[in-house]
Every structure is written in C-alpha cells, then in structure tokens.
Amino acid sequence: MTGEIAVVLDASALLSYLAGEVAVGELMAEVADEGQHVGVPAVCLAAAHAAIDNELGTALLALLVTAPVIRQLPLGADPGVDDARQAGTLARAAGGDLAVGHAARAAIAHQAHFATTRSKTVAAVLPAGWSILDLSQT
Numbered sequence: 001m002t003g004e005i006a007v008v009l010d011a012s013a014l015l016s017y018l019a020g021e022v023a024v025g026e027l028m029a030e031v032a033d034e035g036q037h038v039g040v041p042a043v044c045l046a047a048a049h050a051a052i053d054n055e056l057g058t059a060l061l062a063l064l065v066t067a068p069v070i071r072q073l074p075l076g077a078d079p080g081v082d083d084a085r086q087a088g089t090l091a092r093a094a095g096g097d098l099a100v101g102h103a104a105r106a107a108i109a110h111q112a113h114f115a116t117t118r119s120k121t122v123a124a125v126l127p128a129g130w131s132i133l134d135l136s137q138t
C-alpha cells in the first residue's frame with residue numbers, strides 16, 4: 001500500500017481505542033515511524049461520537065484526532081468525485097452502515113490498509129484480497 005494515508009480506521013477501531021485496547025495506539029505509532037498518516041473518515045468519527053455516552057470518552061476521542069499522525073477525511077472532499085454515492089453503495093454491502101461505507105471508500109481512494117474490529121463485515125465491502133487489519137485479534 002502506498003500514499004500519505006497508510007491506514008484508515010473505522011468507527012469500531014475508534015471505539016476499541018476508547019475501550020482501552022492498545023492496538024490502535026500501537027498502529028498509530030508504527031505508521032508515524034514510517035512517516036505516514038492514519039486516516040479517520042468523518043462519518044466514522046461521527047458514529048463514534050454517537051456511541052459515546054460519557055465525557056471521558058468524548059475527551060479521549062477529541063484527543064485522539066488531534067494527534068499529528070491522524071488525518072481527518074471529509075466526505076466529498078474531491079471535486080468531481082461522487083464520494084457520497086460511492087460510500088453509500090459500499091455501505092449497502094455492509095447492511096447500510098454508512099461509517100463502514102465511508103471508511104471503505106477512503107481506504108480504496110488512498111490505497112490504504114483498513115483497520116477494524118469487524119473484519120467479516122468489512123471483507124464483504126472491500127475488493128477481494130484487500131488488506132484488513134483485524135484489531136479484534138490482538
């Protein structure tokens with residue numbers, strides 16, 4: 001995989017980090033050591049915020065996305081590219097999960113690894129053989 005964004009985190013990866021799993025932090029450190037970045041799609045960030053029910057979680061998520069290695073990835077940032085349609089089409093394959101659709105669209109656009117705790121769901125969305133980093137196996 002090549003490009004400035006080496007890995008894309010989905011909402012499940014963000015929530016895993018908030019639950020105290022160290023895999024996301026370790027992954028961020030590895031990517032930073034390589035001089036690359038970790039992408040956090042805006043829809044995944046919104047989904048993670050929606051799932052948080054306490055101020056500590058909100059604060060930790062806000063801190064995470066300010067790390068220098070993190071790049072927030074807006075939906076529809078590229079003129080002439082129909083990101084919303086593409087993300088929606090991918091989301092349909094994930095049972096309508098827009099966060100997975102946006103993360104898959106971002107991973108494909110950046111030719112990046114996809115980090116998740118929901119590897120089976122994600123595998124149904126991405127092209128065959130795509131690099132999925134299963135954070136649930138750590």
